Amino acid sequence: MEYILITSAYNEEKYIQKTIESVIKQKTLPLQWIIINDNSTDNTESIIQKYIEIPFITYIHYQNHENYISDLGKVSKRVVSCVNEALRHIKYTNYDCIGILDADTSFNENLFTVLLQKFTDNRKLGLGGGFIYNVKGNKKWSYFTKPGLVGGPLQLFRKECWDEIGGLYPGGHHDYFAVVSSKMHGWDVRSFRDLEILHLKNASVSDRSQIKTKFYLGQMDYVCGELFIYSFIRAVILIRSKPVLIGSIFRVFGYLYAFLRNVPKQVPDNLKSFLRKEQLKRIFSR
Numbered sequence: 001m002e003y004i005l006i007t008s009a010y011n012e013e014k015y016i017q018k019t020i021e022s023v024i025k026q027k028t029l030p031l032q033w034i035i036i037n038d039n040s041t042d043n044t045e046s047i048i049q050k051y052i053e054i055p056f057i058t059y060i061h062y063q064n065h066e067n068y069i070s071d072l073g074k075v076s077k078r079v080v081s082c083v084n085e086a087l088r089h090i091k092y093t094n095y096d097c098i099g100i101l102d103a104d105t106s107f108n109e110n111l112f113t114v115l116l117q118k119f120t121d122n123r124k125l126g127l128g129g130g131f132i133y134n135v136k137g138n139k140k141w142s143y144f145t146k147p148g149l150v151g152g153p154l155q156l157f158r159k160e161c162w163d164e165i166g167g168l169y170p171g172g173h174h175d176y177f178a179v180v181s182s183k184m185h186g187w188d189v190r191s192f193r194d195l196e197i198l199h200l201k202n203a204s205v206s207d208r209s210q211i212k213t214k215f216y217l218g219q220m221d222y223v224c225g226e227l228f229i230y231s232f233i234r235a236v237i238l239i240r241s242k243p244v245l246i247g248s249i250f251r252v253f254g255y256l257y258a259f260l261r262n263v264p265k266q267v268p269d270n271l272k273s274f275l276r277k278e279q280l281k282r283i284f285s286r
Contacts, residue, residue: 001096001116003156005030008062008082009048009103010038015200017047018106024054028113031095034058034086035103038078044103058089072216072223072258073266076174083168099156100168100175104201107154111195115156118192126161126187127179129154130195134202143199150179150191153199161187171266172224184274214247218254225265225272230279231255 005023009016023033033056037045045061052059062085064078083100097119111130119125129150132143144151152175157165165181168174182189221231232255235248265272 001119002031002092002094003028003097003099003112003116004090004092004095005033005099005101006036006083006086007033007101007103008036008038008079008086009040009044010078011040011042011044012103012201013040013043013047015104016044018200019101019103020048020051022106022108022111023101024051025109026112027109028116030056030099030112031092032056032058032090034060034089036060036062036082036086038082039063058091060085060089072219072263073171073173076172077170080168080170080174084170087167095159097156097158098162099154100152102153102199104199105153106198106200107196111197112156115192115195118190119156119158122188122190124186124188125190126158126164126185127182127189128156129191130197131191131193132197132199135198135200136202140198144191145193147191147193148189150189151175151197151199154197157182158187161185169268169271173220176224177267177271180275180278181271183278184271210243211246211250214243214250215254215257218251218256219258219263220254221251222255222258223263223266225267225275226255227276227279228255228259230276230283233283 007019035048035057037048037060039062048059051057062082064081097116115128115130118128127150131145132151132153133140134143155175155178161182164185165178169177179189218231232252235251239245239248241247
């Protein structure tokens with residue numbers, strides 16, 4: 001199977017070289033890898049420039065002119081804007097899969113060989129990935145390690161699935177919406193334990209304290225169309241996560257704050273309806 005990769009990068013000078021090295025060492029290389037530099041202000045561009053002579057790499061410096069009124073979902077909107085720009089530069093039509101890869105990841109040389117074999121073995125597999133771990137120094141801990149959820153740092157779509165869901169939705173948590181939309185269209189979604197992906201940048205909202213991050217995530221739960229009871233139960237389950245208790249309280253407060261302010265939802269109605277039905281199934285299956 002043949003695949004294409006797209007990576008959007010904004011100020012990733014600390015990590016992107018490891019991502020590039022991980023891809024160019026793959027035993028199964030992509031037909032094309034489009035790297036979009038989202039107007040970075042650090043040395044991201046100079047690092048990418050070292051590799052632009054590699055035949056399958058397409059480099060684009062992109063000036064993102066979107067004016068984001070709200071900070072909610074801004075990261076997803078920027079990423080989707082970059083991905084949509086990258087789609088205009090695809091040179092091929094004979095590819096089987098398209099992957100969205102973050103610029104702060106690393107993985108071994110067999111990852112895409114093994115992952116593509118998963119797609120060959122299961123014709124219903126529409127979205128696949130690996131188990132993703134955050135790393136910092138010598139510490140490693142789970143980030144996305146659930147078989148039925150494919151995390152945003154690497155999502156590989158079968159082309160038919162990608163076309164059916166209409167690509168990435170520009171808002172909310174675009175990666176989570178891609179998971180839900182793929183399932184809604186009847187595709188299998190699977191992360192594989194035997195594929196390890198290291199996420200080199202801590203998963204948090206940049207420049208915020210942990211409490212502010214939880215408050216932000218509560219607001220995002222609301223704008224992404226989640227049921228309050230589902231968001232509340234998750235906060236209770238995570239009550240021992242740092243910051244203990246207070247983090248869960250502020251996540252619930254964030255949801256209620258967005259609700260009381262009537263913040264606009266960032267999810268299509270059909271996707272919201274499907275998402276809520278799935279959440280109710282999970283609640284009553286416990």
